[in-house]
Amino acid sequence: MSRTNSTSRAVALTMGLLLILSLLAGVCPASAGEPAGSGPDSAQRLSGDWSTHQPGASTWYAFEYAGDSSQVTIRLQAEPPDSLAFGVWTPGNVRDWRLGLKAEPVGRGSPDSGSPGRLAWSGSFTVAGTYYVVVEGQGGQSETSYYLLEIEGTGVTLSAPAPTPTPTPRAQPAGSGSRPAAAPPAGRLVFQTSMGGPIYVVNADGSELRRLTDGMDPTWSPDGREVAFARWRDPRGIWVIAADGSNEWRAFDWGEARWPSWSPDGSQILFSRQYGGRTDETERCFWGFCFTLPAHPHWKLGIVRTADGEFREPKAPNYCLAPTWSPILDDGSSRLLYADEQGLKVQNEDASVAYFITRDSRDTSPVWSSDGSRVAFTRRQHDHWEVYVADADGRNPRRLTDTPVRADGELGNSAAPAWSPDGQYLAFLTDRSGKWEIWIMRADGTQQKPMFPGGLGGISLDYASLGERAISWTR
Structure with missing residues (x-):
């Protein structure tokens, strides 16, 4: 018998065994959910x-x-x-x-x-x-x-990566391990209606709704006196406005900048701006074979000091989306957190400390809890969005929302979480009712309900699936 015939017979035998095993197993997925x-x-x-x-x-x-x-x-x-x-x-x-x-x-x-x-x-x-x-x-x-x-x-x-050791975040209060009963939601929210649309301020109880300005990715300063936001209409850039709607001024001049986030002391603003990379589709040809590379622009981190406009670039990759600045941690330091091409990454400004808290490129719009112990974020579930939370070192990732199918048969979405100042609640956007609304839930994902059941004065909301940080919550 030739070696070729022996190999063919071995392959055939292997195929037969695989077919039998497939029939016995019913060709079922190993676990519930996506096969x-x-x-x-x-x-x-x-x-x-x-x-x-x-x-x-x-x-x-x-x-x-x-x-x-x-x-x-x-x-x-x-x-x-x-x-x-x-x-x-x-x-x-x-x-x-x-x-x-x-x-x-x-x-x-x-x-x-x-x-x-x-x-x-x-x-x-x-x-x-x-x-x-x-x-x-x-x-x-x-x-x-x-x-x-x-x-x-x-x-x-070939094996999955092991978790990366990371610094210990601020410890939770000592006790039985359960969180204390949450007080009723309090404070003020700032939210955008759409990318570049009107920005509003409202109290957590739904009172004192008023229009503030227009733009995207609004975020409160640590003391709640100002709001930073991005604007893509002229004059473009990163802007700041007082909470009462006065004194609007441009902190940084740039054509396409997004996701401002204040330093813990409120003296600086972190953001991401489009700078370099492949901004248009590009055709490449090798040995007679041609293909088109999609646009892949760089989004680079920048920091501007609000007092004098001094600008600097942290040492970071070329693709940093939805950056956010942590509060002061137990060791007295603060960290930058952003979504890159591999997941959510934490680093200090000079990148001497850098680690991933997730390894999923679907993750976006991360936000720190006020004590720096947890991170909430939005994850793409193949064809819709859901809200997740994880410890600040990446441990204990948990899916908080399981958005039901809408009445029209389309999959619902939940996205753009924002922590309450006391860390007991999360506000988020969802279209489960058939239209985009602001909902609220406990930090463990329970008690999900509309935050403003009486509506917001007829204001319509939209989520463009561009990693927008649509809501920010302060005291």
Whole structure:
């Protein structure tokens, strides 16, 4: 018997065993919710075994890459030959896809000249993070296929990353571990109606509603006397206005700046601004093969001192969205928190301390609790938004909202959380009723209800899914 025949018989035997196991298991997902491997949220880790692939399916695999420019080699052997294909997705590609932007894999498998019937791809990257390989049918796959996927490289880790040790945030009050009974919500909210639309102020009980100005991403100063916001109509930039609507002035002149956040002492404002990167779609061609790279502008951190306009750039990556400045922590320091292409990242200004609290590129709009012990944020659930909370060191992540399907059959959303000054409540936007409203819940996710059941004087709200920080709450 030839070696080729022996190999074919072994492959056939493996396929038969896989088919039997699939029938016995009912081809059910391993856990409730999204089936394993059906998207980046549930991407599988490579097992090294042959797998089955059903017509019309896509199977996602995740691997970690060190970002050290070392070579990554991916190979796919399929039976029947030519029935499957694969694409390679970077963290940035996946983030754009989750945001609903035009996104394509950075590479696709092509015939391996050294092994007929097998597809291969090789390349390298300079950004560390979670990368993906997506196996799909091709050529009108009409029956079950079987495949063996291999991912190799010195900078490749096939297992999920271990949690990164981080500094200990401010401790919670001693006691039984349960939170004290919450007092009725108090204080004032500032909120935007839409991106660049009117900004309003209202008391937590719904009284004294009044228009303040127009812009986006409004946020209270630590003493509650001023509001910083971004404006994209001329004159553009980061602006400040007194809480009573007087003394509106521009703190920083820039065409496209967003997400202002005050320093703990109120003397400086952190923000992100579009600066450099690939601002337009770009066509690239190699060896007769042409493809279009989507726009991927840089969003760089900036800090401006309000007293004299002095500006500086923290040492940070080129892609920092929705930045926010922490309160003073137990060690006397403060931290910057933002969404980058791999998840939510915390660092000090010179980046000598830097760590991730989540490793999910869907996460955006993070906000610190007033004592710095927790972070609330918005996460994309493949096709809708939900509100999450985690300890400031990334431990104990919890989903707080499970937005019901709306009366019109569309999936509801919950987004843009804002902490109450005492840390007992979260206000957030939701469209579960069929229109966007401000709702409120306890910090543990219970008692979700409209914050202003009588409405807001006919004011309409909108959420553009652009990571907007739509609400801010002060004393």
